[in-house]
Amino acid sequence: MSVSPRSAAVIGAGVIGQVYAGRLAAAGHSTWLLARGETLDRMRDRGVTLIRDGQSTTAPVTVVGSVEEIPPVDVVYLAVRGDQVVEALPVVQGVRATTVVTLVNLAGDALEVAERIGADRVVLGFPGVGGTRTDDAVTYQVVKQQPTTLGKYDGREEPVVADLHDAGFAVEVVDDAASWLATHAVFIAGAGAAILAAGSSQAVGEDRKRTAAMVASVRDGFEAIAQHGVTVTPTPLKVIFTVVPKFFAVYYWGKQMRGDLGRLALAPHVLATRDTEFSLLAREVRDLTGGDAPLLDAALEQAGFPDADLPGAAT
Structure with missing residues (x-):
């Protein structure tokens, strides 16, 4: 069942960031993807290209190089490596968003990261895709054994679940995300x-x-x-x-x-x-x-x- 398209920003243009941004945008959600360096230059030229099961699609993602280029959005997804989280948190805090979803392997730092983001808007999570990237595209697979996982936060996660379902992701909600x-x-x-x-x-x-x-x-x-x-x-x-x-x-x-x-x-x-x-x-x-x-x-x-x-x- 389709939901009313919402807006999203994705921080991090690796495999995870490109897949989630691309699929949300393809489902009709206004989506901004923050990239940097050579990745930013390449993606501004070619956009976000995803390959799954040999099929290539280019998604209507708006690729930006600074947080100032991102308007207010419904949700921001943090999709960086675990070792990049400390550097990325001030960027996340600069995005005007109601909800912040982490798609990061946080290990023992989950509660600290949640506190820094803000208990009133965080949804801890983990991605459910894997893949590789080249200069031209991301090749990915959905991990059947590992759906996108989100924590339960008094219903705050429910619109995010609906967004991700709309983009074709399987989602599991857990009581204790940390x-x-x-x-x-x-x-x-x-x-x-x-x-x-x-x-x-x-x-x-x-x-x-x-x-x-x-x-x-x-x-x-x-x-x-x-x-x-x-x-x-x-x-x-x-x-x-x-x-x-x-x-x-x-x-x-x-x-x-x-x-x-x-x-x-x-x-x-x-x-x-x-x-x-x-x-x-x-x-x-x-x-x-x-x-x-x-x-x-x-x-x-x-x-x-x-x-x-x-x-x-x-x-």
Whole structure:
């Protein structure tokens, strides 16, 4: 069911930003996309071009280079890497919008970011697409196992859900977005460490020992954050790592790492952000687990992230 078109601004012109801006604009929502540098120059020339399943579309997005070019909008989406959030928050605060939606892997900083944005207008969330970009276009896939996830905020999220449904996104609303993001960060740390150590998600999925080590590291992380008061959620992710027999979890995740989830959603982003967002995520996850996840720590070290090498670690 279509909704009355609303207006949106998207901060960040990477894969996530372009996909959400492009699909909202294609659905009839007035959409501005803030880009910078060479990305801004290229996109002003060619617009936002999205490729899915071999089909290319160019969306009617207004690409801008400064926040002053964005008029008042209904909602602003923050779609930058986790390591860019601190720099981007003043930009977000400069956009005149009723609601701010984060589509970022915030790990342990979710509540702090929400406080800085403002408790009366924030909706914490996480994107449900993965892909790659070139100078000419973004090639993406919707992640079937991971719909766009939004927190529940006394109904403030409902118009956003309607907008995203109108743009063709599957959306899940969760009660505790901060715990969801912390749980997801631990999962990405374990899966990402395995991918980086092996070189690809395919290599992880084809090697039962690597898959088993990945499952053990994520289970270890989940148990640690639970000890520190984090609710491990969503339930299906908790169950597959901590409840079902290990042999089944290894079989399941081997298949996922060989399939679209590993090849299209996890591996491209982890490999592209090894020295940026993922390195920050590794530090934040270690903070979340409080030193109580030795298997996850070992996996991160094997992937090239010993404690002393992490940004912000003591020397």
